[in-house]
Structure formats: structure tokens, C-alpha cells
Amino acid sequence: MLQIAVCEDEQADRDHLIGILKPLLDKYIETEEYRITNFTSGGALLQSDDSFHLVFMDIMMEGRNGIETGQELYSRNQSAKIIYITNFGQYCMDAVNTVHAFAFLEKPVSAAALEEQLQAFLRQHRKEEVRLEFRNVSYEENGVLSEKPVLLLSIDTILYFEYIKAKKKVKIVTENMVYEYPDAISGLEERMQPYGFETSCRGILVNLKNVAKTKGYEVVLKNGVTVSLSQKRVAQFKERLNEYIHSSGE
Numbered sequence: 110m111l112q113i114a115v116c117e118d119e120q121a122d123r124d125h126l127i128g129i130l131k132p133l134l135d136k137y138i139e140t141e142e143y144r145i146t147n148f149t150s151g152g153a154l155l156q157s158d159d160s161f162h163l164v165f166m167d168i169m170m171e172g173r174n175g176i177e178t179g180q181e182l183y184s185r186n187q188s189a190k191i192i193y194i195t196n197f198g199q200y201c202m203d204a205v206n207t208v209h210a211f212a213f214l215e216k217p218v219s220a221a222a223l224e225e226q227l228q229a230f231l232r233q234h235r236k237e238e239v240r241l242e243f244r245n246v247s248y249e250e251n252g253v254l255s256e257k258p259v260l261l262l263s264i265d266t267i268l269y270f271e272y273i274k275a276k277k278k279v280k281i282v283t284e285n286m287v288y289e290y291p292d293a294i295s296g297l298e299e300r301m302q303p304y305g306f307e308t309s310c311r312g313i314l315v316n317l318k319n320v321a322k323t324k325g326y327e328v329v330l331k332n333g334v335t336v337s338l339s340q341k342r343v344a345q346f347k348e349r350l351n352e353y354i355h356s357s358g359e
Contacts (some may be wrong), residue, residue: 110264110284111143111234116154116178117167117194122216123147126165126194129220133227141240141261142286151178161189165231168195179188179210181332190230194218239264239304243281259286264304268319268330270297272312284332307349310339317353338349 115130117123127145134143146161148154151173154164164182168175179191190211224343246260262281271280273292279297281288294312306315309328319330323346327335338346 110263111141112159112161113140113143114148114159114161114164114166115145115146116148116151116164116170117176118149118170120149122167122194122218123149124222126218129218129223129309130165130227131185133220133224136225137231141263142266142283144285145217151181154178155181160186162234163211164189164191166191166193168193181347190233192226192230233335243288243290246281246288248286248288250286260290265318266318267316268332269309269316269335269336270294270301270314271336274312282334297343305353307346307353308342309346310337310342313337317350320350323347323350 111134113130113134115123115126117126127147130145132307133242134145146157151166151170154166155173155178164179166175166179170178174206175193175195182189182191190323192212192214193210194214194216196216209231214222214226235298238259240263243260243262244258246257248255248257260282266283269285271282272278273280273289276289277291277293278289279292280293281290294314298306298308298314306314307317307341313336315328315330315336319332321329321331323329323338324335326338326340326343328346329335329337330340
């Protein structure tokens with residue numbers, strides 16, 4: 110999932126930005142998920158546990174200003190791209206030198222300027238992020254069953270896969286959505302192993318990046334969801350999890 114933060118203490122400016130941002134996101138990333146989280150201060154943003162890919166940040170905010178917030182954010186997450194929004198051009202060089210700002214937008218933000226920077230961000234983001242393609246995907250949203258001929262998902266957003274034998278389909282479980290598509294679990298295991306996925310029990314393939322711990326015959330994911338861990342796979346699963354943690358530095 111593409112995680113986006115908007116940090117702006119003026120509600121009118123915040124609403125204006127989001128009002129033009131959402132249609133652009135729907136236009137350019139219609140095959141994957143995204144989430145926009147609003148913050149009214151730099152302190153509130155820094156208290157969040159989310160890891161954001163893109164941050165829209167007002168420079169002139171009460172309390173901790175945007176540059177100070179960006180410095181702290183960059184020290185925690187150097188992959189986050191910060192687009193500063195300001196009326197004060199003299200702050201731009203400070204931001205470049207201290208937090209490696211991705212871009213700047215002048216208030217009031219225009220749709221054309223935002224679209225240009227969003228496209229630039231997405232081009233870079235897609236080079237950095239591994240995404241997989243799934244075909245003939247069905248899903249339910251707000252009680253309505255929908256289908257997509259092609260769905261692109263970032264590997265990081267996938268919690269686990271589960272084979273549904275009665276339907277001969279694979280269920281893709283993400284933090285916010287559940288998808289189904291026709292496939293066999295055996296081929297999927299081979300496809301996903303290089304990306305840090307491991308079988309926890311027959312028919313369930315877990316993303317090790319999203320595992321918090323194992324507990325008895327369960328795998329506990331970072332969002333609190335649990336999946337089954339078969340007795341005969343406990344040792345192998347724990348070994349693979351430890352190898353993944355060591356190699357990834359998580």
C-alpha cells in the first residue's frame with residue numbers, strides 16, 4: 110500500500126490539497142491501494158507508527174516547523190519523499206540542505222503543479238518498489254462485489270496468501286483488503302519464496318516482513334492477525350524467519 114501523509118495546520122489548505130490529490134491518485138495508481146493520513150502538526154506526524162512513502166509538509170507550522178519535522182522524519186525513514194508546501198521561497202534551500210526535499214509546491218497549490226510532482230514521485234517509487242501483477246481478481250468493497258482484470262500490489266502490503274480449495278482460488282490478504290484470483294498454491298510458493306514468503310501450514314503462505322512473532326502453533330502478524338502454523342513446519346518456519354530478520358536488518 111502506498112502510504113501518504115499530509116501535514117498541514119491550516120484546514121482550508123489541507124482540504125484544498127487533498128481535494129486535488131485524491132483524483133490524481135485515482136488516475137495514476139488505480140491498480141493498487143493507497144491511504145492518505147492527515148496531521149495538523151509536525152509533532153503529531155512524528156508520533157505516528159506508520160512508515161510513509163510520500164509526505165506533503167507545510168513549512169510554516171506552529172510549534173515544530175516543517176524543516177525541523179522533516180529532519181527528524183528523515184533520520185527515521187530516509188526512503189520517505191518529502192514535498193514541501195510553502196509561501197516562503199527562502200526556506201527551500203534550507204530544506205534541500207537539511208532533509209533532501211523531493212520537491213516544493215507554492216501555495217495555493219495548483220492541480221497542474223501537483224500532478225507534475227506526483228508523476229515524478231511515482232516514477233521513482235515504482236523503480237524502488239517491487240510490485241506483482243495478479244489477473245482476474247475479485248474483491249468486495251463496501252458490500253459490493255467487484256472485479257479487476259489486472260491488479261498490481263506492492264509485496265510489502267501483502268500479509269499472506271491462502272488457498273481456497275472449494276473455489277480453486279488463492280486469497281490475497283492485505284491490511285485493508287481481501288482479494289481472490291484463480292491460481293494454485295504450489296506455483297505461488299515457488300514464485301514468492303525469493304521475496305521473503307514462507308509456508309506456515311498447508312495452503313497458507315506468509316510474508317515474513319509482516320511477522321511479529323510465532324506463538325505456539327500460530328504466526329502473529331504485526332497488525333495482530335494470527336494464522337496457523339503446523340507442528341511439522343514450526344522449526345523450518347522459525348529458521349526462515351530468523352534468516353530473514355538477520356538478512357534484512359529488521
